[in-house]
Amino acid sequence: MAAKLILSMDGAVIKEYPLNKDRMTIGRHAHNDIVIDNLAVSGEHAAVVTILHDSFLEDLDSTNGLAVNGTPTKKHFLQNNDLIEIGKYKLKYLNDQVSQTSPADFEKTMVLRPPPKPAAPKMEKPIEPVSPAPVASDQTSRFVQPPPVASAQVAAVATPPQPAKPAPQEPAHRAAAVQVLTGPNAGKELDLVKNLTTLGKPGLQVAVLTRRPNGYFITYVEGEHYPLVNGTALGNQPHQLNDHDVIELAGVKMEFYFKG
């Protein structure tokens, strides 16, 4: 299903516009795809250019300008639920493309035909018209039709149906830190805010703390001595850390703990 714009004023929906053309214009004059008959709106106020599943909003040098989510803008890459404001009118952009299709189809690498032209596509004409594809479609290969908004032809080969899986959420990590207990840096605290935190110096003695969906792990990377956790030397496998574990690396002790 194509993305769409929903025109409203003062909370009352006026009309829905599917984005089913490469370029749709918004303005006061009757020839626009989305006509807003109001003197605050320029004759040709803005355009929405759609390339496959992505849409871009462009101000056509309008007198009163436009805003997206409250920020005035000239050009904007539209994201689902963006709110475009033109004078008193609001246009909501909805594009739930991904959630309606199996992500498996989406992740599949596909080949765009024809082979690329050297020049990058222009905004007004996103993709060159397609010359006859050298390979003909047949029974065994399914050519995924691009949404009607695009002039590009996408060729892909069928995959066996795969269970739809929700897009991964940014995992909610429980905050954690290590505090140095001994040595010149004793008392220093290091928040584990990255997916991978290095302890030690590459080339000499290194262990890394990795943040994974199921917790924090320490892994020995290189160096003469294996790090100790609660007095026991690590092997070559990642070791999951528990609250208040004491790590010892190159003679320095530090404590791992969860925050909050």
Place this chain on the structure above:
Amino acid sequence: MKIADALEIFSQTDAGLVRAHNEDSVACEPICGLVVLADGMGGYNAGEVASGIAVSVVATEIKHHLQNASPIGRDEATGEELGVSLLRNFIQKANVSIFHASQSQPQYAGMGTTIVSGLFYDNRVAVGHVGDSRMYRLRGEMMEAITRDHSLLQEQIDGGIISAADARFSKNKNLVTRAVGIAAEVEPEVHVHDVMTGDIYLLCSDGLNDMVEDEDIQSVLYAMQGNLPLAAEQLVQMAKDNGGRDNVSVILVKVKGQFAVPRSWREKLFGWLTLRNI
């Protein structure tokens, strides 16, 4: 230093968490400093077939040719350095093989593959690629991609339609504009880069860079440069932790020393004379 001693190479490939098949293929030929990675596409097992053909044609043929020739020699047909022309020619040969197979066997119709390959010789690396499989280089603490995807998204970035920062929100990922085996001809992109001791090169399929931010890839390469098998495992693990929606493959190459091609006294003399004349 001999090329096999100058490089440490490690590869890993994994089907990921969602796909039933692994359509990626990798090959390493340490003896001639060659690494090849391909990400196939096509129904049933056609993707594996395509990437398998590509990797084996490029790896076997180049290895075979380098038994009796030096990569710094000249290709008599084109005047190019042999290392460069071998990469280009055999990617093209792989293209023809895959295209013919797909034309003659209905179950393989429409199959194709991306490819990225590196041939290390004479303190340099020739990099040939088609599609969106990438090569990154870590030098010091700085990591950068040294291939540019042949993809719709990259063309949009180049055309100024979308910023590189916005590109990660695009819903048009995974649309490649060039692939091996989908048409009678293909134009591989080949560039030569200087190599420095300590560099780490990463070849990967989009199953890695679509799932893991460049910043995280950089921290793994930097922190784990002393332990390549662990670095490879960690990269694959991160892609899976983030969803693992595609096959993920990596090849890591660490440059441990110089590997200039030894020149004969005659070449050295000519080189010296040329220098004197300048």
